[in-house]
Each structure stands twice: as C-alpha cells, then as structure tokens.
Amino acid sequence: MEALHKKIREEGVVLSDQVLKVDAFLNHQIDPALMKLIGDEFAALFKDSGITKIVTIEASGIAPAIMTGLNLGVPVIFARKQQSLTLTENLLSATVYSFTKKVESTVAISPRHLTSSDRVLIIDDFLANGKASQALISIIKQAGATVAGLGIVIEKSFQGGRAELDAQGYRVESLARVKSLSGGVVTFIE
Template sequence: MQALQQKIREEGIVLSDQVLKVDAFLNHQIDPALMQLIGDEFARLFADAGITKIVTIEASGIAPAVMTGLRLGVPVIFARKHQSLTLTENLLTASVYSFTKQTENTVAISPRHLSSSDRVLVIDDFLANGKASQALISIIKQAGATVAGIGIVIEKSFQGGRAELDSQGYRVESLARVKSLEGGVVSFI
C-alpha cells in the first residue's frame, strides 16, 4: 500500500534495527484519512471471506480495526489488557508478550461477543514475532469461532511472525512489509 509506505518513510522513526516508531500516525497520534484508506484496503482484501466480527488488541489496533469494521459492516471487539469492573464473567483469555514494551500481559474478551458461528478477522498494527496474533487466535478458538484471516498494518518481515502464522495455515495480509531497518533506513519488500 503506497500511501502507508510513504507515511512510514516520511514520519516513521527507526529506533534500532528491530524497532520502528510510528506514533505520529498509527499508535499515539492517529491519521484518520490514512486509517480510512487502511480500512478500505483490508475490506477489499477480505471482502469474500465471510467476516462476521473483527478482533484486535487495545490500543493500537483499534483505529484500523474500526475503519475495517465500518467498511465491512461488522462489529469490532478489542481484547483488553487491563482488568475492568465490568469485564469479569468467564473471560476468554490469553497471554501475550510485547516485543516493544518488553512486558507480558493477559488479554481478555467477554465470551458474550464471540460465538462458534463467527468468522473472525484479526487486525493488528504490527506483526513481528506473532505473539499478539497467536494470543488472539487462542481466544477466538476458545470461543469455537473460526479465524478467517489476519490483517496486519506493518509487518517486520525480518522477524519470524509471518512464517509461524503461514506454517499454521492462516491467511495473512500485510499492507506494508518491512524488509529491513538496518542503518536507520526502512526498506520494503
């Protein structure tokens, strides 16, 4: 997706050979026009997949997930990282390690929002080692629902997340595939 790659080139900041900071438009400040284009593209890519729900993890996946849900006309569920007084009943949970934050969190979704008849699209901001996607897949399977696909805004292709998801037979669609961050320069596949 050219608009996304251009935005990464212009406003992304390479912090190391492993970390790309995109807080100017994706995960701190959000560019609504770009999110609309991202939602349009995911909706186009998964138009024939029979999606009934979209699942993401708070907070960075919410904007692209909502825009995709708007285009597909389906609800968006976000897995919460923090306990809530209103989210207590027999939760669907999974543990996820954040490469960027170097922390492990338990994420949770109420079972009221997912059922065995759902065909779920996972949307996330980044794919690195695949831990967030694997946690969401676990939750979706706990509900007896089907993972219809995984939409990733930015994939760090030099890390192993895609290979793991591919080996498990999941359809993965990434809008920007980063080949390398070496020398402070973003190069794309």
C-alpha cells in the same frame, strides 16, 4: 499500499534495527485519512471471506480495526489488557509478551461477543514475532469461532511471526512489509 509506505518513510522513526516508531500516525497520534484508506484496503482484501466480527488488541489496533469494520459492516471487538469491574464473567483470555514494552500481559474478551458461528478477521498494527496474533487466535479458538484471516498494517518480515502463521495455514495480508531497518533506513518488500 503506497500511501502507507510514504507515511512510514516520511514520519516513521527507526529506533534500532528491530524497532520502527510510528507514533506520529498510527499508535499514539492517529491519521484518520490514512486509517480510512487502511480500512478500505483490508475490506477489499477480505470482502469475500464471510467476516462476521473483527478482533484486535487495545490500543493500537483499534483505529484500523474500526475503519475495516465500518467498511465491512461488522462489529469490532478489542481484547482488553486491563481487568475491568464490568468484565466479571468467565473471560476468554491469553497471555502475550510485548517486545517493545518488555512486559507480559493477559488479554481478554467477553465470551458474550464471540460465538462458534463467527468468522473472525484479526486486525493489528504490527506483526513481528507473532505473539499478539497467537494470543488472539487462542481466544478465538476458545470461543469455537473460526479465524478467517489476519490483516496487518505493518509487518516486520525479518522477524518470524509471519512464517509461524503461514506454517499454521492462516491467511496473512500485510499492507507494508518491512524487509529491513538496518542503518536507520526502512526497506520494504515490494
């Protein structure tokens, strides 16, 4: 997706050979026009997959997930990282380790929002080691729902997350596949 590649080149900041900062347009300040294009692209890729729900993790996956949900005409559910007074039932939950924040979090979804008849599209901002994706897959399986695929905005292909998901048979569609961040330069798999 050329618009996303351009935005990463122009506004992304390489902090190390492992970390790409995209807070200017994706996960702090959000570029709504870019999110619309991302939602359009994911909707086109998954339009024939029978998607009934979209699942993401708060907070960075919410914007692309909402735009995709708008395009597909399906609800968006985000797994919450913080326990809330309103989330009191037996939650569907999993733990996930954040590489960039260096913390483990429990993420949860109310079982009222996912059923065994749902075909779920996972949308997330990054795919690196795959821990967030695996946590969401676990939650979806706990509900008895089906994972129809994963839509990733930016994939760090030099890390093992995609290989693990591919080996498990999941469909993964990434809009920007980063091959390397070496020398402070973003190189894409074209």
